[in-house]
Amino acid sequence: MKIIGISASPRKNQSTCCMLEQCLDEVKLAADASGKSIDVETIDLVDLKIHGCISCDACKKGLICSQDDDFRQLIPKLADPEVLGIIVASPVYMGCMSSQAKAFIDRSVLFRRNGFMFRNKLGGAIAVGGSRNGGQELTIQAIHAGMMIHDMIIVGDGDHFGGAAWGKHPDGYKADSTGITTARNLGKRMVEIAKMMQL
DSSP: OEEEEEEOOSSTTSHHHHHHHHHHHHHHHHHHHHTOOOEEEEEEGGGSOOOOOOOOOGGGGSSOOSSOSTHHHHHHHHHOTTEEEEEEEEEOBTTBOOHHHHHHHHHTHHHHTTTOTTTTOEEEEEEEESSTTSSHHHHHHHHHHHHHHTTOEEOOOSSSSSEEEETTOTTOGGGOHHHHHHHHHHHHHHHHHHHHTTO
């Protein structure tokens, strides 16, 4: 079994990636503590070129896309039946998700059109804003909306919508203990729900 984390920031190894790593580290810890075997994998979109969906409908004919970009290499990873959950982490841009996150979610329609392949998989979101209250909840809800279109099971952090962090914390994002706690709690909840479902 595997949980895949998607880092949807255009900046490498910065606050969004850090919060996703915190979340996935907690997945590993919680899985070990519960006796479950769950692998984690990070897909960093900063390294990939993924265009927006052009509604060509090629994916209605199978797990294919007409666009010759890096999304093609993600198709077998995301179609793997061992994947039990996906966590999308995005910075907040103009009050919502990054263009990288939006392109990824839009292109994921391929899996919906081929038998709702994400149905009943766990879905979580992390948002990192420029201020403590800088659009994180709206960004998380927008990511959740895409996941709901897939009929995924939405998981929060046990108290909020998901991981919500402050990228421009006065002491640096690594000192944002509140944000880190929400990201780690999301990872813990993903494992708890997986265990309840006996996945």
